[in-house]
Amino acid sequence: MSLAVTRRPLGLAASVVLLVAALLVTGLTPASAQPASGGARIDLQVLVVTDGSREVEAFHDALDTTGVPVQVVDLADPARPRIDAAFLADRVDGRPRARFQGVVLPGPGPKELAAAELAALHAYERRFDVRQISALAAGGAAAGTAEPEFRGALDGLTGRIGADALRAEFGYARGPVPFEDPSTHPDSWAEAARPLPGVRPLVTVDAPGAPRGLTVAGVRSDRGREELVLTVGYGSDSSQFQVLAPGMIRWLTRGIHLGLERAWFAVHIDDVLLPNARWVPEANCTAGSDCPPEVGPRPLIRMTADDVAFAVDWQRRHDFRMDLAYNGSGSVAAAPGAADPLTEALVAGKGEFGWINHTWSHLYLGCVRDFSVTPWQCDEVPLFGWTRHVNERTIADEIRLNIDFARRHGLPIDEAELVTGEHGGLAKPPRMPEDNPNLADALDETGILTLASDASSEPEQRMVGGANTVPRHPINLDFNTATEVETVDQYNFISTSLADGGDGTCEADGSCIRPADPVTGFRDVVVPAEADLALRHVLANDPRPHYVHQPQLTEDRTIYPILERVLGAYRALFTEDRPLLVPTMTATRDVLNGRAAFARAVGEGRVDAYVVDGVVTVSTDGHVDVPLTAPPGTRLEGAPGDFGDDYGTVRSGWFPVDGGRTLTLPTTGPTADPTTSEEQR
Template sequence: MTVVAGGSGGRVGARRVLVPLLCALTTTVLVAVPASAAPPGPRVDLRVLVVQDGSPEVDAVLEALTEGGVPTDVVDLSDPARRPVDRASLTVPDAVPHARYQGVVLPGDAPVELAPAELTVLHDVEREFRLRQLNATVRATARTGLAEPSPGAGWSGRLDGGVARLTDAARADGFGDMRGDVPVGEDTWVEIGTPLAGYTTLLTGSSPDGTHRGPLLGVLRTGGREELGLSFSYAPGSMPFAALAPGLVEWLTRGVHLGMRRAWFAVHVDDVLLPDARWVAGAHCAYGADCPPTVPPAPTIRMTPADVDAAASWSHDHDFRLDLAFNGAGSRLAAPGGDDPLLAALLARRGAFGWINHTWSHQYLGCVRDHGVVPWRCATVPLLGWTRYVPERVIDDEVARNTAFARDVGLPINPSELVTGEHSGLRGDEEMPEDNPGLAGALDDEGIRSVAADASKEAGQRPIGGARTVPRHPIDLDFDTATFAETVDQYNWSHTSRADGGDGTCEADGGCVPPVPAGDPRAGFLGRIVPMEVTKALGHALANDPRPHYVHQPQLTEDRTLYPVLDQVLGSYRALYTEARPLLVPTMTQSAEVLGRQAAWATAAGSTRAWLQDGIVTVVSGGASDRPVDVPVTVPPALDGAFGEPYGTTRSGWVPVAGEQRIGGVAP
């Protein structure tokens, strides 16, 4: 009997998004594998074969597999030296029948680049081992189980929105955690055919005029084989593919595979307790930050007690935790020698939020800035030309004073988490190609283990001394805007071309957008800016990305511009999925741990072998036996034993593997 044992695991809390599933961090596994005297059955390796032709649809499927940590091998049909698809590449000579792959992804049902003999042997192996095939894009033909559209029957063309609908058959096979309605993105080509014998519809859509409704996704069962085909266009990250991706992976693998997928979404609000500079519409600058002396004064932006009550009520009503990154100096400056009403309000509602040390005064902790030039640059040592850096003792003091402030007033922080002002001290600014040399030592001195970074500059996690970075995605509502009008004006300046009245910086990477109509700032904000930010944030949540998002405290004040964005992110996600796939809100420490495990698995996956045989998953690590590899494993919910945690339509968790580990009771 083989026993798999892991560390302690947690379960989702009563509030379905406030506390994340800790199974993504540690897993308890105590599974006994019963001995059997029966001859061993066929063996199927837990790896997916992806046949690539350069199409965006196959790219999207491959990305979905990779995001979830599912091991893949890729055959590039455009490579003249590619290996042939034959029995030797699909099976292993062994004492029992042995398949190298558990599923196959093709560009279509019969890519012209695959020779007929290759397709024949592929179908033979799929039939022999009950492997499923996913066709990334199909046309309506008898070969795909659909009658071609004709006058009065079926439809093909472009959709610019609309809603598709999952069928009961879909929910019974991989998509059981979805509610049913799936939004269709703009500029989506679809082909709606009429199902023929052997075809089961999984997703239906309608023509723009509503006269024709039929399958956009379905399974053809023929000759002892199963092929799933998508008859709409998509690319990586596009809807509805991103929403369907978890179910597509579970269908392809029958719910048994290496890798695991979660939906993560945390939001940090920086600069709490500080006043922020205000954007001056028309002057294209923030007063107190970068405005010339000729610009009239503009009041700073700081939360009020009413804003605190509104944030706490919103969090409660939406079952979602906001994490407040605070600077204690802001409270001391606002009420020297007296009581700060904002601090009092935050303390009264402290349990409604998470809390993160954002340093005492938000001091820039990279190089010493020379503001005598515009834009600023790093000051240098005279004659020698060496860059001058903020001393390590200053970084220590900024962290320690804010930690002491939290302790003195009673803010419940994790003292090992830190957000520096402007992510300073870390490389990333044009003037700062390297970290402040004193940063690592200061972080170690203060016991920091998770330090925030800007994902738009450095998306990958890396160590700094004993700490690890936690890259954060910016929500593009700037630190100096609190009203719809300010936000629209600042957005138009930063994101449009010179010809459209912007600063033109977007022209360098071709990222310019048309100006947001400024005549009605509220309508422009809600109609243009919010959908763009929702699309980005929701895309991260659907992509198994545990990186937090961040904004600043002005977005909780005055027009409270953050809430329309969050309302749509949460509303869109919860409209897609049931409570079986909750949106998880990780802390900084949890984000760091998940990112670290994901990166380690991406490295170890190539040397880790796993297979399913006689209802048992066997995992063999390629690493040293004294250094376990954390392997993400997903299995059906009917597993005989307490493996992992339920999430979506399956159970999953991290298994520490040193040598060989087995998990029993998996349905063959």
């Protein structure tokens, strides 16, 4: 099963030459190197020992998102299992079995872990060549460094991945590691120091007032075991962690693990062909909607043919594709009985964009709304108090009329995809506590299988009739702003406290910001905030699309600086081996479905995967589609060519398993007898 389908490929993965001899000297081995199993079975799961700190939980999150099975031992749980030799290893079918291919600890020696447990872990790691990550340590001997020569926050600085690491598991990266945390307080606290002999620096930093090139992450060798130690703080959405996480997971698992990772970035432009009402800065309202009568009308916002030409040129220059969610009625209303220049321009350039049905007229498909009150409420049937909902026939007509428009103009839509106006029809408490009961039947009647939802209120997938939802991340540029001045004014209004002139809604969750400058605030505040949030989604292996509206493609064209910042930042951090992927809505649906189904199968104990002497065996109870990451040259039983797709200097992909399948890895490391004791070695 292939889940990472895009409408247009965005670059070819370049080949990477692994300099094996140099890596063996440094101890940073290529992803294809195998543990010295010597006939032992190494189960493909990771042991995560957590104390609840954000650093070890960041690894837990990254492993889960990638799809790597984990067993968690919570050090705060008095009923937790004791970590001893019997917990870590046993024998299966007459051969030694290592139950974990990697170990993640909060630090080199967590205080909650008994000395005997830590000794058992170290003996296990030596016996089976299993690697360990220590999520955070103070600088010093335990971390493999001299006494720190810098203690302080690194936020705003940039570190560097070492050349040896870039030739191994971190070959997908260009080298820079920005230290940024999406927090109001500096959280990238570090203790940077010179590495001790036997420690290979992974990330170095030039900290203020300290010698250049001090280490904040390194790999230490300890009598036959390898441990990656970090001495800088981070969370799961810290930029330093997001850049390093794929490589650290590959290092931990030696590049062979269940699950896979990608960088996704789809952007939907809603309301294409419609005119949009305009925000009125001096009144903090939308003309013709919630403004008082004395405000009067304001010009509507609608793209032009020039905006289409600009979008086509911009996409070509930036090697990126936007998806246009269109409303056909806007074309008819703009030029009754005549040709609409905007429609003509879009149809002429239809192959440059993705296209999504956004319903014919953008009618709200939830309840029938009563606008006689502000904010609006759902209308009710008199006396009975029942909510009045848009009926099934109206919903189906809105879908079909827009499909007919696409057919007439040759727009290349997937007729099974749909974005409803305002995500209408789906529940959105408090005013819409439940879905429109007529929605599911209308979707089934019209063949809709993929339905957009709003990730800010409904981040997870669910079924609506026979359709799967695809949650979309909003970019905080609203439907009623087309200029930088309008954007900053509305941004300030919805994001600041009452005392600062905002509507105060941010006070409920403490998310209020200081007002942005009306003149410079768009470039200085809005663009960095929105672009950096979107980039965090991209780096978190999150395929959910982002969305804005057609006013952001006209007048001041406010979406482009945000997209340019995301694309520029991503491409400055990662090589062409790890291209940004632009999935269709259906591809996103399949990715999310596949992940959820695989996670359920693992949680139900239906998947068993392990390596023995360079052969991966995956056994399942019934049919399971399995994601796997492996070195180039891996061959799947019964399939031609190399397994998977090139991505990030490894190969990865999905394959069906009905009972059991094997994969042969390209190389194996030197063999050793895993039953040999540490003392005998």
